[in-house]
Amino acid sequence: MEGNLNALTTVFTEFYYWVTIVMMFLIHVGFCTYEVGVARRRHHLKTLMKNAMAIPLVTITFYFFGWWIYFAFVNGPGIVDGGLIQSNFAEPWSPLMSAHLSGVNPGEVDVTPAEAAYWHRINGVFWGAFLLFSITTASIISGAIIERARSGAFWIVAVLIGSVMWILDASWGWHPQGWMVRLWGYHDAYASGVVHAIAGGAALAFLIVLGPRVGKFRADGTPRDIPPHNVWLVTVGLFLIYTGFWGFYAACNIPIISPEGIAGQITGTTWTATNIYLTPTSLSAITFNFLMSLSGGMMAGYIISKGDPFWTFSMGLCGVISASAGNDLYHPIQAMLIGAVVPCIAYKLHYFVERRFKLDDAVGAVAVHGYGGFMGVVVAGFVLWGVPSSPYEGFAQINPLGNFAGAVVMVLLGFVPTFIVCKILNSFGLLRVPAKVELEGVDFAIHKTFEATVREVMAAEKALVNK
Amino acid sequence: MSTNGMENWAVDLKDVGAIYPFQGSEVLLVILGLVFWIGWHVIQTRQENAEIAADLAADRSGDETRAAIDRY
Numbered sequence: 001m002e003g004n005l006n007a008l009t010t011v012f013t014e015f016y017y018w019v020t021i022v023m024m025f026l027i028h029v030g031f032c033t034y035e036v037g038v039a040r041r042r043h044h045l046k047t048l049m050k051n052a053m054a055i056p057l058v059t060i061t062f063y064f065f066g067w068w069i070y071f072a073f074v075n076g077p078g079i080v081d082g083g084l085i086q087s088n089f090a091e092p093w094s095p096l097m098s099a100h101l102s103g104v105n106p107g108e109v110d111v112t113p114a115e116a117a118y119w120h121r122i123n124g125v126f127w128g129a130f131l132l133f134s135i136t137t138a139s140i141i142s143g144a145i146i147e148r149a150r151s152g153a154f155w156i157v158a159v160l161i162g163s164v165m166w167i168l169d170a171s172w173g174w175h176p177q178g179w180m181v182r183l184w185g186y187h188d189a190y191a192s193g194v195v196h197a198i199a200g201g202a203a204l205a206f207l208i209v210l211g212p213r214v215g216k217f218r219a220d221g222t223p224r225d226i227p228p229h230n231v232w233l234v235t236v237g238l239f240l241i242y243t244g245f246w247g248f249y250a251a252c253n254i255p256i257i258s259p260e261g262i263a264g265q266i267t268g269t270t271w272t273a274t275n276i277y278l279t280p281t282s283l284s285a286i287t288f289n290f291l292m293s294l295s296g297g298m299m300a301g302y303i304i305s306k307g308d309p310f311w312t313f314s315m316g317l318c319g320v321i322s323a324s325a326g327n328d329l330y331h332p333i334q335a336m337l338i339g340a341v342v343p344c345i346a347y348k349l350h351y352f353v354e355r356r357f358k359l360d361d362a363v364g365a366v367a368v369h370g371y372g373g374f375m376g377v378v379v380a381g382f383v384l385w386g387v388p389s390s391p392y393e394g395f396a397q398i399n400p401l402g403n404f405a406g407a408v409v410m411v412l413l414g415f416v417p418t419f420i421v422c423k424i425l426n427s428f429g430l431l432r433v434p435a436k437v438e439l440e441g442v443d444f445a446i447h448k449t450f451e452a453t454v455r456e457v458m459a460a461e462k463a464l465v466n467k
Numbered sequence: 468m469s470t471n472g473m474e475n476w477a478v479d480l481k482d483v484g485a486i487y488p489f490q491g492s493e494v495l496l497v498i499l500g501l502v503f504w505i506g507w508h509v510i511q512t513r514q515e516n517a518e519i520a521a522d523l524a525a526d527r528s529g530d531e532t533r534a535a536i537d538r539y
Contacts (some may be wrong), residue, residue: 267477267479268481281486386470
């Protein structure tokens with residue numbers, strides 16, 4: 001790296017993303033805590049492992065092909081000029097996907113020393129930050145299907161959504177050159193659509209094929225409430241998700257960039273933070289809006305659910321998600337109001353869909369992430385109408401139609417492939433555990449072994465006491 | 468026309484101030500925010516009153532209350 005300022009910028013950026021990765025891990029601690037809190041005791045361990053094993057599975061597959069998809073599919077391919085983009089640095093066999101310093105490797109074409117000095121250092125932490133988004137996207141689906149889905153089925157869908165579909169949608173609508181940004185002016189700064197709506201769409205498809213838990217619906221078709229076994233644990237989990245979301249938000253920004261770093265599209269000499277589209281924002285802006293939208297969601301959630309802890313916390317998360325698409329630009333009170341109104345609609349939709357379509361979403365994932373994310377993207381299209389979506393010339397401006405179409409694309413990218421894969425798995429009997437196992441509890445064998453082991457140890461110890 | 472007044476980003480950032488949409492509506496936004504806040508307290512109080520009234524009306528014999536005390 002040449003020059004102290006360049007070196008500092010690079011090392012700061014590297015450290016910045018590294019910190020966001022650590023913070024985002026809390027999202028997964030939260031998801032696991034939350035799901036185990038919702039699941040009944042006889043399903044605990046499998047529920048925990050179902051979600052937890054998404055972490056390594058999405059990690060290795062995101063290394064193998066997910067990161068490459070993000071850079072290679074920016075044009076569609078073929079939707080705008082050009083096919084697949086050559087992305088050597090993201091291929092799993094590239095030396096740049098490993099311990100690497102700042103030089104240009106022999107054989108690397110079209111890479112300047114300046115690019116190498118920056119990008120080669122950033123590759124690992126940038127990959128890691130995107131990976132944590134990937135695991136989040138997969139993890140969202142996990143909670144909806146607890147107590148009756150086979151773990152293996154979920155893990156296949158987790159890889160499909162976490163390492164293929166979400167990163168494809170990010171390539172299209174969450175990349176500075178993505179075709180949806182260029183053609184439609186799609187704007188989704190903190191991933192209402194690209195993470196949450198797609199995950200909600202996937203969860204919806206999974207639930208439709210999977211069916212409800214045994215006992216969820218009465219003989220007349222009306223739904224029973226199956227309360228979480230430990231509401232306190234659920235709320236701690238959601239608190240942890242809130243905490244991890246600070247990392248999520250920060251990781252959606254480029255922390256520091258010069259006007260030259262945006263090809264001189266922004267004039268002058270003022271350096272700035274930007275969103276993923278390279279348009280200016282600041283950590284202060286998103287701090288205002290994150291907290292105000294969270295507060296709007298919690299307050300509205302408290303009222304609409306009459307103080308129910310599960311829904312109050314969930315609506316807080318939904319408040320953030322529903323304002324996320326435009327939280328780089330909203331006024332804090334706008335963020336609060338959006339964060340209050342959208343979760344109320346999502347809450348009502350949850351119970352309507354449950355009654356009308358017999359959908360058993362155990363944690364409200366489709367409501368919080370799917371409906372909340374979808375509506376969040378649509379709202380941003382109206383509130384930010386006409387704002388330039390990119391610093392680059394020739395890009396469409398943010399508009400309601402572009403964001404609506406984009407939100408539909410996000411849901412479909414989750415829904416359609418998940419529906420197909422679940423249908424195939426179901427046809428082989430690989431989607432759902434048998435009803436007997438569901439009633440025994442998916443941890444039945446584990447518990448029996450545990451109890452037998454405990455009995456033997458206790459008997460052995462008591463025998464020693466009597467000698 | 469854009470909702471935040473920005474037509475493109477080819478600007479010197481030192482010359483740009485607020486970038487939120489509908490600038491000029493800050494007072495209205497604050498009023499809406501205050502209505503939301505005060506309204507929340509009003510509705511919450513009504514809900515809590517109804518909840519307490521229901522609690523008072525329940526368990527006339529005191530058996531469930533004694534059981535609740537036993538559960539600590």
